[in-house]
Amino acid sequence: MAAEAAGRNDATTGPADCIAMQEGPMKEGNMKVDLEAPLSTAQDDFTIQCRDVCRSYGKLKVLSDLNLTVPQGHIYGLLGPSGCGKTTLLKCIVGTLKISRGHITVLGKPPAFPGHEVPGKMIGYMPQELALYNEFTISDTLTFFGRIHGLTSKETQARMDFLIDFLHLPQKQSLVRNLSGGQRRRVSLGAALLQNPELLILDEPTVGVDPVLRSKIWQHLVEIVKTGKVSVIITTHYIEEARQAHVVGLMRNGHLLAEGPPDAVMKQHSAATLEHAFLQLCQSSDQNSIQRGSGPPGGPLEKSESFESGRDESQPILGIGPPPAEKHPKCSVDWRARARHVLPKGRNIAALIVKTMVRMKRMPGSLCFQFLLPVIQISLICLCVGGEPKGIQVAVVNNDTSPSSFSNMVLSFLDNSSVHQVPLSHHEAFEGAYSGKYWGVIGFGKNFTSYLTKRILQRQVPKEVVDGGSVHVWLDLTNQQIGLMLEKQIHQAFQAFVNHKMGSMAYLADLPIKFEEPIYGSLNTDFTTFVTPGAVLSISFYLAVGLTALSFVLERKEGLLDRCWVAGVSSMETMLAHLFSQLFVISVQIILMLLFILLVFKIPNEGSLALVIVLIVLQGVSGISFGLVISAAIDDEQSANQAALGIFYPNLILSGIIWPVECIPYPLRYLSLALPQTYASESLRCIMYRGWGLSEMMVWRGFIVTLGWNTFFLILATVILKLRK
Numbered sequence: 196m197a198a199e200a201a202g203r204n205d206a207t208t209g210p211a212d213c214i215a216m217q218e219g220p221m222k223e224g225n226m227k228v229d230l231e232a233p234l235s236t237a238q239d240d241f242t243i244q245c246r247d248v249c250r251s252y253g254k255l256k257v258l259s260d261l262n263l264t265v266p267q268g269h270i271y272g273l274l275g276p277s278g279c280g281k282t283t284l285l286k287c288i289v290g291t292l293k294i295s296r297g298h299i300t301v302l303g304k305p306p307a308f309p310g311h312e313v314p315g316k317m318i319g320y321m322p323q324e325l326a327l328y329n330e331f332t333i334s335d336t337l338t339f340f341g342r343i344h345g346l347t348s349k350e351t352q353a354r355m356d357f358l359i360d361f362l363h364l365p366q367k368q369s370l371v372r373n374l375s376g377g378q379r380r381r382v383s384l385g386a387a388l389l390q391n392p393e394l395l396i397l398d399e400p401t402v403g404v405d406p407v408l409r410s411k412i413w414q415h416l417v418e419i420v421k422t423g424k425v426s427v428i429i430t431t432h433y434i435e436e437a438r439q440a441h442v443v444g445l446m447r448n449g450h451l452l453a454e455g456p457p458d459a460v461m462k463q464h465s466a467a468t469l470e471h472a473f474l475q476l477c478q479s480s481d482q483n484s485i486q487r488g489s490g491p492p493g494g495p496l497e498k499s500e501s502f503e504s505g506r507d508e509s510q511p512i513l514g515i516g517p518p519p520a521e522k523h524p525k526c527s528v529d530w531r532a533r534a535r536h537v538l539p540k541g542r543n544i545a546a547l548i549v550k551t552m553v554r555m556k557r558m559p560g561s562l563c564f565q566f567l568l569p570v571i572q573i574s575l576i577c578l579c580v581g582g583e584p585k586g587i588q589v590a591v592v593n594n595d596t597s598p599s600s601f602s603n604m605v606l607s608f609l610d611n612s613s614v615h616q617v618p619l620s621h622h623e624a625f626e627g628a629y630s631g632k633y634w635g636v637i638g639f640g641k642n643f644t645s646y647l648t649k650r651i652l653q654r655q656v657p658k659e660v661v662d663g664g665s666v667h668v669w670l671d672l673t674n675q676q677i678g679l680m681l682e683k684q685i686h687q688a689f690q691a692f693v694n695h696k697m698g699s700m701a702y703l704a705d706l707p708i709k710f711e712e713p714i715y716g717s718l719n720t721d722f723t724t725f726v727t728p729g730a731v732l733s734i735s736f737y738l739a740v741g742l743t744a745l746s747f748v749l750e751r752k753e754g755l756l757d758r759c760w761v762a763g764v765s766s767m768e769t770m771l772a773h774l775f776s777q778l779f780v781i782s783v784q785i786i787l788m789l790l791f792i793l794l795v796f797k798i799p800n801e802g803s804l805a806l807v808i809v810l811i812v813l814q815g816v817s818g819i820s821f822g823l824v825i826s827a828a829i830d831d832e833q834s835a836n837q838a839a840l841g842i843f844y845p846n847l848i849l850s851g852i853i854w855p856v857e858c859i860p861y862p863l864r865y866l867s868l869a870l871p872q873t874y875a876s877e878s879l880r881c882i883m884y885r886g887w888g889l890s891e892m893m894v895w896r897g898f899i900v901t902l903g904w905n906t907f908f909l910i911l912a913t914v915i916l917k918l919r920k
């Protein structure tokens with residue numbers, strides 16, 4: 196095998212034989228991925244060219260003035276210890292990470308250049324993470340990537356059959372989540388090979404793969420580059436297997452220590468193996484750093500520590516000397532290509548929507564949960580919030596001795612389902628009330644009946660008669676709702692008694708205030724009616740936030756977003772596809788919620804059902820957009836959950852959903868009015884309870900504010916995604 200490799204390497208003298216590594220002062224200025232991006236004059240010979248590439252994560256400088264060249268039709272083995280920056284470099288090459296300085300040219304243009312199919316069909320990328328959808332079968336996985344690359348189903352099928360056979364994959368209907376680690380890695384490799392790309396970028400494809408298959412993969416790579424049109428860049432921890440590559444780049448601390456054919460590297464260092472050559476290079480590099488008084492290798496690199504910038508000519512590094520002078524003609528692109536680059540592609544959106552639908556189909560339990568959760572939540576609110584307290588224990592001390600006993604009559608009008616009367620002595624009643632057993636004490640004096648009669652019939656009575664002819668009530672007001680209910684029930688019972696006893700003369704015992712038929716709403720309006728519209732909006736918003744943030748954060752963590760991006764799916768397409776598929780889920784959720792609140796809990800709706808639905812859907816879209824903001828800004832699911840939960844209560848309280856906005860003190864009220872759900876809740880209440888339409892300001896401003904937040908969240912998510920690259 197080694198001899199074979201050597202033979203191949205001999206045949207690849209020329210560009211790969213001695214790749215120059217840049218020396219001298221570093222060039223200033225950021226990499227230009229715009230219209231002024233430079234083109235290598237020798238672009239026909241090179242598939243990838245990296246010049247003076249720098250990339251940092253915060254203060255950690257990971258790539259430092261790195262120069263690398265992948266000749267066309269070659270296999271390039273990128274080797275280096277864990278953490279030296281290989282994956283970072285590959286991500287810069289495929290365009291998922293932006294470089295802070297330098298130039299990268301891939302297949303003739305910088306990555307992500309308008310109209311360039313990198314990212315896209317020209318490039319096959321296998322990330323280090325498996326980056327596969329666990330709920331997919333092997334067939335679903337390859338079909339999905341086939342759709343994105345625009346392959347016909349016949350082409351996808353043919354490639355699938357070949358790859359399943361070649362990569363020793365199990366049946367194509369096998370679910371990815373049921374595959375072994377090695378099998379998943381091979382499926383991931385299959386997805387990268389699917390469209391026969393011109394450039395294959397493979398980040399540790401042979402980890403966890405048995406030696407027979409590993410050798411077969413290398414054979415295949417050798418085979419596909421033979422045409423001279425396909426190039427491969429591959430990272431591996433098995434340094435010796437890289438001897439089969441045409442060129443190796445030995446990387447350490449963000450620099451390339453050497454670049455050249457494996458045999459030449461070994462010869463230069465009189466090493467029997469590539470591993471030994473690499474060790475020698477590392478030692479020389481460390482000695483050089485110590486002599487120059489720089490910090491230990493592996494730490495953050497400063498410009499002054501850059502190996503290339505201060506390199507001694509005597510160092511045993513291949514290709515010493517500045518790279519040949521390069522002219523940098525500018526790439527140009529017409530407005531049509533630029534527009535095509537920016538505009539979302541229907542094909543990609545459709546592929547992503549189908550992907551989401553297939554995943555939903557494969558997780559029926561989760562889908563049912565998503566549909567039923569809002570119904571359960573709103574039902575619990577309607578059942579448990581705002582209703583009348585029932586079975587409240589009240590002590591009754593009845594000292595009325597009259598045979599006609601008005602006190603018993605008053606008590607008989609008390610609603611027994613709400614108030615449970617417990618007849619007791621004065622002492623027992625108060626002892627029970629103070630010990631928390633009873634919510635109040637209702638007391639009638641000895642002469643209640645006669646004094647009450649006198650109070651009603653005589654014009655003037657002494658204070659003693661007024662007092663003795665009154666129902667005395669002592670309440671435990673630590674629970675305002677129970678206290679208010681008892682007050683209301685006792686008033687109503689007394690009113691009913693007066694009506695019964697006095698008939699048409701009942702007005703004598705009335706206050707001269709008459710509450711007429713309400714202008715809107717009903718006399719029996721309860722708190723549930725107030726709270727339900729806001730609760731529906733809040734549920735739609737927060738479920739969408741949670742599902743969106745979580746699904747994106749997980750997809751990013753598993754490398755799926757990056758993989759799709761390299762396959763040519765833009766962030767905008769990903770967002771739109773998620774929006775459309777989530778709209779389906781939201782629509783079902785809203786239909787079920789409305790069925791329950793209108794038909795089961797009989798919440799009134801005097802207005803247009805269409806307006807109600809549109810407003811709730813728009814709030815769901817706000818939730819999706821806000822979820823996108825969270826997932827764009829946050830990398831792990833725990834922090835994403837915390838962010839979603841963290842804003843839940845402040846927003847719920849400040850939006851006037853559980854208590855009127857009018858109760859909020861002034862400076863906070865301005866904040867409340869700016870929130871996404873304050874005007875929207877008011878708008879929904881106006882539609883449902885007042886029957887208003889869009890001509891009313893209180894209705895349309897709810898829609899306008901919701902649309903405004905949607906736009907703001909979407910723009911913010913896009914900006915954060917761009918800035919964080």
Ligand SMILES: Nc1ncnc2c1ncn2[C@@H]1O[C@H](COP(=O)(O)OP(=O)(O)OP(=O)(O)O)[C@@H](O)[C@H]1O
Pocket residue numbers: 252255257275276277278279280281282283284323
């Ligand atoms: N998103 C990130 N944020 C901060 N630091 C990061 C991030 N990704 C990588 N790094 C750091 O950058 C350095 C290079 O990481 P990289 O993944 O490129 O190494 P690698 O050579 O591919 O390692 P391995 O062979 O183990 O995969 C490491 O120190 C790593 O901790």
